[in-house]
Amino acid sequence: MRARYKRLLLKQNPGCIFCAGAQPATTVDHVPNKGMFPDSHRPKGLEVPACSECNRRSRVFEDIASFICSVRFTVNDRVNKHFERKMRAIMNNQPHLMDELMPTFRQKRQAARFVDEKGEACGAFDLRGPNIGRAMLHYGAKLGMALHWHTTGNSLSDRGKVAVLWFSNSNALVGDVPQQLMELLPDPRTLSQGKFNVRDQFEYGSGKTIDGDSCGHWVTFGEAIMYQIFTGEQINTDMLPPHQVLRPGFITENW
Numbered sequence: 001m002r003a004r005y006k007r008l009l010l011k012q013n014p015g016c017i018f019c020a021g022a023q024p025a026t027t028v029d030h031v032p033n034k035g036m037f038p039d040s041h042r043p044k045g046l047e048v049p050a051c052s053e054c055n056r057r058s059r060v061f062e063d064i065a066s067f068i069c070s071v072r073f074t075v076n077d078r079v080n081k082h083f084e085r086k087m088r089a090i091m092n093n094q095p096h097l098m099d100e101l102m103p104t105f106r107q108k109r110q111a112a113r114f115v116d117e118k119g120e121a122c123g124a125f126d127l128r129g130p131n132i133g134r135a136m137l138h139y140g141a142k143l144g145m146a147l148h149w150h151t152t153g154n155s156l157s158d159r160g161k162v163a164v165l166w167f168s169n170s171n172a173l174v175g176d177v178p179q180q181l182m183e184l185l186p187d188p189r190t191l192s193q194g195k196f197n198v199r200d201q202f203e204y205g206s207g208k209t210i211d212g213d214s215c216g217h218w219v220t221f222g223e224a225i226m227y228q229i230f231t232g233e234q235i236n237t238d239m240l241p242p243h244q245v246l247r248p249g250f251i252t253e254n255w
Contacts, residue, residue, distance in 0.1 A: 009049055016051035017155035018058075018145055020248035025049030029058075031146035035066040036221065037201055038082035043193035048146045054251045058142055063089060064097065064135035068127065069221035071169070073116045074200075100129035114173060127168055136225070140164035141246040144229035147217045151206045155248070156231060162246045163230040163237045169223050181205075181218050181228050 006028050015021025018029075029050040034040040067086040072079050090097055103111070103124040111124035127133070144162040149155050156162070167177045185205035191198050204219040214232030230237075237245045 009047065013049040015049070015155065016054055017048050017149045018050055018054040018142065018248060018251055020156060020158040020160070022158070022249060023051035023053060026052050027055045029055045029146075031143060032202060032221075033059075033062045033066065035062060035086075036069055037198060038078050041198075043191040043196055043198060045191040045193075046146060046150060048149055058138075058251050060094075061135035061138045062142075063093065064132065065139035065225075068125075068132070068136065068168075069224045071125070071224045073114075073122070073169075073223045075116050075118050097129075097131055100131055101125045101127075111170070124170070136166050137164050137244060138246070138250065140166050140219075140227045140229055141250060143219055143227060144217060144231045145248065147204065147206050147219075147229070148215050148231040151208050151215050151217075152212055157233060158248055160231065160233050160248055161235050161237055162248075163235060163240055164244055164246065165228045165240075167226045167228075169225070172223075172226065177226055178228065181216055185216060185218060 009028055010025050013025055016023045016025045027050050028047050030042065031046050031048055032042075034042045036042070063086075067090050070079075070083045070086040072083070103126045107124040107126060112121040114122045116122060127136070141162040141164050144164060145156055148162075171177050182205065185207045188199075188203045188205055190203050201222050202220070204217060206215060206217045208215045209232075214230065214235050217227070217229040217231070219227040219229070
């Protein structure tokens with residue numbers, strides 16, 4: 001990133017968007033993080049002003065989400081190496097997660113019904129564990145706050161809410177992913193730079209209400225994970241479990 005662009009972004013946006021300006025923005029954060037992409041090859045776009053603490057502490061759940069999102073049905077050397085690097089990082093830095101990811105016999109049997117592009121039976125991970133679920137929810141909340149800022153031009157206040165739903169490729173394979181939000185926001189976007197884009201790895205759609213207060217977003221990471229996220233100052237979240245609704249500042253409070 002060019003130093004001039006970074007200085008301008010931070011000058012125009014002095015407060016961190018992830019903690020509602022409680023701390024000054026001293027860094028430019030990439031959302032999604034570079035680790036989501038093979039060889040960290042990420043086009044520019046969706047950079048946001050953040051404090052160093054929110055940027056640093058979010059790396060723990062970003063590493064977990066990057067591993068989960070590295071799973072693909074597509075098979076090639078670049079994809080395989082990316083997956084292997086992410087798995088090694090988890091095994092080295094957070095080995096306790098490997099037990100949590102161990103699939104049940106039923107999950108293995110269900111996964112074996114599907115095949116990758118080479119015709120080989122798929123494997124499985126168990127994503128229901130508390131650490132995985134918490135990391136994926138928090139990653140989605142960070143995505144939501146960044147997309148809200150890019151969509152509205154404003155960060156959420158400390159009264160704002162981020163409601164997060166996430167779905168794995170196993171949900172998609174059995175048709176268990178709601179389609180209404182994608183139908184309402186049918187214009188998919190991605191990151192691109194010149195002729196290079198990452199549409200096969202990352203797509204999103206965002207839209208805001210007429211008053212500009214609330215937004216809806218969907219995000220997909222290849223064939224791995226889909227998010228549906230709702231952000232705003234006064235959104236109604238009564239239908240969701242409390243743990244799926246987060247507020248600005250959660251990163252430094254919980255990580």
